[in-house]
Amino acid sequence: MQPLHFSFLFVAFLMASLLVRLWLAGRQIRHVARHSQQVPAPFASRISQPAHQRAATYTVARVRLAMLELGINAVLLLVLTLLGGLQHIDEFWMRWLPTHPLLQQLATMASTLLLISVAELPLDWWRHFRLEARFGFNRMTLGLFVADHLKGLLLGAVLGLPLLAGMIWVMQSTGSAWWLWAWAFWIGFSTLMLLIFPAFIAPLFNRFEPLPDGPVKERILALLARCHFSAGGLFVMDGSRRSAHGNAYFTGFGQSRRIVFFDTLLARLDTDEVEAVLAHELGHFKKRHIIRRMVLQAVLSLACFALLGWLSGQFWFYQGLGIAISPLQTQAPAGVALLLFFLALPVFTLPLRPLMAWLSRRDEFEADAFAVDHASGTALVSALTKIYEDNAATLTPDPLHSAFYDSHPPATLRIAHIEARLAQTQPGAA
Numbered sequence: 001m002q003p004l005h006f007s008f009l010f011v012a013f014l015m016a017s018l019l020v021r022l023w024l025a026g027r028q029i030r031h032v033a034r035h036s037q038q039v040p041a042p043f044a045s046r047i048s049q050p051a052h053q054r055a056a057t058y059t060v061a062r063v064r065l066a067m068l069e070l071g072i073n074a075v076l077l078l079v080l081t082l083l084g085g086l087q088h089i090d091e092f093w094m095r096w097l098p099t100h101p102l103l104q105q106l107a108t109m110a111s112t113l114l115l116i117s118v119a120e121l122p123l124d125w126w127r128h129f130r131l132e133a134r135f136g137f138n139r140m141t142l143g144l145f146v147a148d149h150l151k152g153l154l155l156g157a158v159l160g161l162p163l164l165a166g167m168i169w170v171m172q173s174t175g176s177a178w179w180l181w182a183w184a185f186w187i188g189f190s191t192l193m194l195l196i197f198p199a200f201i202a203p204l205f206n207r208f209e210p211l212p213d214g215p216v217k218e219r220i221l222a223l224l225a226r227c228h229f230s231a232g233g234l235f236v237m238d239g240s241r242r243s244a245h246g247n248a249y250f251t252g253f254g255q256s257r258r259i260v261f262f263d264t265l266l267a268r269l270d271t272d273e274v275e276a277v278l279a280h281e282l283g284h285f286k287k288r289h290i291i292r293r294m295v296l297q298a299v300l301s302l303a304c305f306a307l308l309g310w311l312s313g314q315f316w317f318y319q320g321l322g323i324a325i326s327p328l329q330t331q332a333p334a335g336v337a338l339l340l341f342f343l344a345l346p347v348f349t350l351p352l353r354p355l356m357a358w359l360s361r362r363d364e365f366e367a368d369a370f371a372v373d374h375a376s377g378t379a380l381v382s383a384l385t386k387i388y389e390d391n392a393a394t395l396t397p398d399p400l401h402s403a404f405y406d407s408h409p410p411a412t413l414r415i416a417h418i419e420a421r422l423a424q425t426q427p428g429a430a
Contacts, residue, residue, distance in 0.1 A: 006320030017350045024401045025067045031398035032056045046385045058135050058392040081321040105335030140242045171334035179309030183302050198252040208235040219275045231259050240264045273383035276375040283370030289363040312337040360407040369421050377422035
């Protein structure tokens with residue numbers, strides 16, 4: 001392929017991706033606004049009209065901010081690639097570190113990633129201190145905002161630089177099958193992160209306290225026993241320190257596996273509802289959703305590294321994305337190849353998005369069914385309704401936008417499935 005042809009292909013896919021995303025965003029805004037005056041029938045007795053209107057307004061505001069973010073990211077991508085941004089960064093570090101090729105490549109990658117991070121800061125600030133604050137969700141102070149980003153940068157340096165250095169070494173030292181070794185290195189690193197995240201990384205940003213004794217803990221322990229599930233601990237996270245949004249999640253695996261509840265969630269839900277929400281999360285494990293996702297991610301990452309292994313030897317790949325490289329060069333800079341690949345890859349993988357969303361929604365239905373079978377389906381409906389209301393989640397998303405993006409089923413469809421399952425297992429309960 002000629003470099004110019006690949007440049008045109010890249011721009012065509014980028015523009016098509018941007019237009020599709022903006023079109024979907026426009027559909028979402030119009031659909032949510034059009035249905036903002038009437039609460040859907042399944043929620044009419046549970047959610048008030050003002051709460052429904054607030055959720056619609058919040059959704060529209062978030063989508064508009066996302067549209068702005070799409071445009072900024074597209075411009076930044078073009079600046080780094082076709083307009084020569086990455087080329088200039090690489091040349092700068094080649095002049096400053098001419099005798100240290102590994103350090104030069106690390107500096108190129110680190111400074112590029114830092115530039116992207118800095119470019120994202122204004123929108124991140126606006127999201128917290130304007131959009132989220134406008135709807136009463138933000139509880140983060142400016143000092144905490146700055147501290148979080150500084151911690152993130154430090155953690156990225158401590159963990160990311162050794163990862164990148166190891167990846168560059170593997171790419172340059174393991175022969176023509178380096179991409180397979182690089183994939184194995186990545187899988188090993190990802191597994192290590194799963195092991196150390198709960199105990200060493202998450203506490204850098206939040207405080208975790210053991211779930212106190214009482215009815216909630218007793219019900220959770222009884223549920224875990226019924227489902228033959230062992231956990232390394234039950235914890236409450238100070239989510240209210242940053243946001244009024246509530247959530248619960250599992251983290252880690254094996255003996256390091258933890259169950260974490262946001263304090264905002266526990267403050268809002270009663271004992272039956274907490275048990276039902278946890279039963280849903282247990283459903284993901286018992287139905288092997290987590291294992292399937294990990295296997296799928298491993299397979300997809302292997303495909304990506306195999307593709308990178310081929311593209312890194314094609315001079316048109318570099319020249320087509322703004323990097324001057326001679327066809328006579330036997331080996332291109334590994335760091336530049338990594339950067340270019342992971343910058344350009346999302347442009348070409350947009351069609352995978354609805355497939356991944358569909359797989360996720362299928363798993364959510366299965367986890368809901370598991371929760372109905374092992375806890376209270378009525379309590380699950382009640383808990384989800386409170387979570388929708390408290391998080392100002394729209395009850396009326398555009399069907400196409402939802403099918404393309406949403407990892408969870410639309411509220412009305414999800415509740416209908418739960419109540420149908422409930423009617424099958426406990427006739428008259430729904």
